[in-house]
Amino acid sequence: MSSFFDLSDEERMIQQTAREFADSEIAPVAGQNDAEGRFPKDIIAKLSELGFMGMLIPEKYGGSALGNLCLVLALEEINRVCASTGVTMSVHNSLATSPIIKFGSDYVKETYLPRLATGELLGAYALSEAEAGSDAASLKCRAVKDGDNFVVNGTKSWVTTGANADLYVVMLRTDPEQRASGISSFVVERDTPGLSVGKKEDKLGLRASSTTELVFEDCRIPAKNMLGEEGQGFKIAMATLDGGRIGIGTQAVGIAQACLDASVSYAKEREQFGKKIGEFQAIQWKIADMATGINAARLMVYRAARLRDEDVPHTKEAAMAKLFASEMANRAAREAVQIHGGAGYLKDFPVERYYRDARITEIYEGTSEVQRIVISRAYLGG
Numbered sequence: 001m002s003s004f005f006d007l008s009d010e011e012r013m014i015q016q017t018a019r020e021f022a023d024s025e026i027a028p029v030a031g032q033n034d035a036e037g038r039f040p041k042d043i044i045a046k047l048s049e050l051g052f053m054g055m056l057i058p059e060k061y062g063g064s065a066l067g068n069l070c071l072v073l074a075l076e077e078i079n080r081v082c083a084s085t086g087v088t089m090s091v092h093n094s095l096a097t098s099p100i101i102k103f104g105s106d107y108v109k110e111t112y113l114p115r116l117a118t119g120e121l122l123g124a125y126a127l128s129e130a131e132a133g134s135d136a137a138s139l140k141c142r143a144v145k146d147g148d149n150f151v152v153n154g155t156k157s158w159v160t161t162g163a164n165a166d167l168y169v170v171m172l173r174t175d176p177e178q179r180a181s182g183i184s185s186f187v188v189e190r191d192t193p194g195l196s197v198g199k200k201e202d203k204l205g206l207r208a209s210s211t212t213e214l215v216f217e218d219c220r221i222p223a224k225n226m227l228g229e230e231g232q233g234f235k236i237a238m239a240t241l242d243g244g245r246i247g248i249g250t251q252a253v254g255i256a257q258a259c260l261d262a263s264v265s266y267a268k269e270r271e272q273f274g275k276k277i278g279e280f281q282a283i284q285w286k287i288a289d290m291a292t293g294i295n296a297a298r299l300m301v302y303r304a305a306r307l308r309d310e311d312v313p314h315t316k317e318a319a320m321a322k323l324f325a326s327e328m329a330n331r332a333a334r335e336a337v338q339i340h341g342g343a344g345y346l347k348d349f350p351v352e353r354y355y356r357d358a359r360i361t362e363i364y365e366g367t368s369e370v371q372r373i374v375i376s377r378a379y380l381g382g
């Protein structure tokens with residue numbers, strides 16, 4: 001599948017391990033988990049045993065320190081069979097462990113990374129609020145310093161894994177006089193008094209992933225749980241999203257690959273007018289376009305991941321990979337349903353789930369419009 005890219009033996013082994021695990025352990029239950037809205041807790045536990053929940057964490061904290069390219073290789077395989085499991089793994093690694101690794105004090109790293117690496121703690125990321133989505137710097141959830149603590153009040157929205165996570169990286173307003181520079185990041189444990197999981201969203205796709213509010217009511221967070229310095233939270237959030245966007249681009253590649261695989265199988269079996277539908281040029285061209293888009297998007301996410309591993313600026317490349325891959329995946333999902341005809345509209349075939357799951361990749365971790373703003377800014381400034 002990836003022979004066009006120069007992968008090391010270790011990278012191929014990670015990819016192969018993820019592929020076999022995805023096919024044997026996740027694929028058989030993905031449709032049922034989606035139908036029942038069941039969070040795949042047991043699968044996440046097995047992913048932890050494989051070391052897939054600590055892929056960015058340094059070895060001294062118990063992680064495998066394999067890096068972003070290996071993470072992408074594993075994530076594609078997981079997302080190919082279940083995007084709900086894929087986003088849980090992506091958020092945990094890219095959005096929860098990554099800012100702790102990069103911006104956590106020794107205390108924060110020692111306290112949380114070993115347990116995040118083993119999967120004992122599951123991580124989530126809370127930036128968005130009901131009135132602060134694309135304009136995340138306008139967030140209002142307030143943290144007021146009180147001795148060795150910050151007292152937090154307000155509600156975060158749309159938290160992936162919200163109902164299941166043990167720990168959240170949360171962006172809070174510490175200075176109402178400032179905009180982006182009035183925001184700070186904190187690591188918050190789920191059991192902290194004053195923190196509760198709010199409304200659980202009922203979604204079009206990713207139905208086996210929980211998306212919830214987090215409600216803070218006079219919740220006291222230790223000041224030592226701050227990431228970086230006071231006022232750096234928005235920068236930390238954006239630097240974190242550079243990695244997250246590579247993960248979502250990868251999710252899109254995985255979903256699109258699943259669409260292609262299902263479409264090829266169906267086109268080789270389904271007969272109309274006395275021929276396999278794959279013998280019609282209209283179907284052949286759809287397959288050719290899907291395969292071409294997937295190959296291009298895969299190269300873009302690999303490259304962005306490599307740049308991140310090399311600590312080279314990659315904001316633009318991550319945004320491009322996410323933008324291109326997510327739009328490509330939505331076209332692929334649309335064509336996969338089309339190739340299946342009426343069958344594609346039924347829950348009996350997995351392309352119906354792929355179609356619903358693909359949609360979110362153009363929305364979260366920055367909409368396609370926001371990615372275009374980020375990319376154009378790299379050329380035009382502003």
Ligand SMILES: Cc1cc2nc3c(=O)[nH]c(=O)nc-3n(C[C@H](O)[C@H](O)[C@H](O)COP(=O)(O)OP(=O)(O)OC[C@H]3O[C@@H](n4cnc5c(N)ncnc54)[C@H](O)[C@@H]3O)c2cc1C
Nearest residue numbers: 125126127128133134158159160211363364365366367369
């Ligand atoms: C399933 C799901 C999971 C999520 N998980 C998380 C999570 O774990 N953590 C988290 O913090 N957030 C999460 N989010 C939130 C997500 O990142 C936001 O929904 C997203 O950033 C868009 O914000 P919004 O929904 O408020 O839309 P809005 O910002 O209100 O945008 C509405 C429309 O206006 C467009 N628009 C807005 N501003 C501009 C502009 N300047 N120029 C052009 N167009 C513009 C947008 O592109 C969009 O088309 C999740 C969302 C969903 C649906």
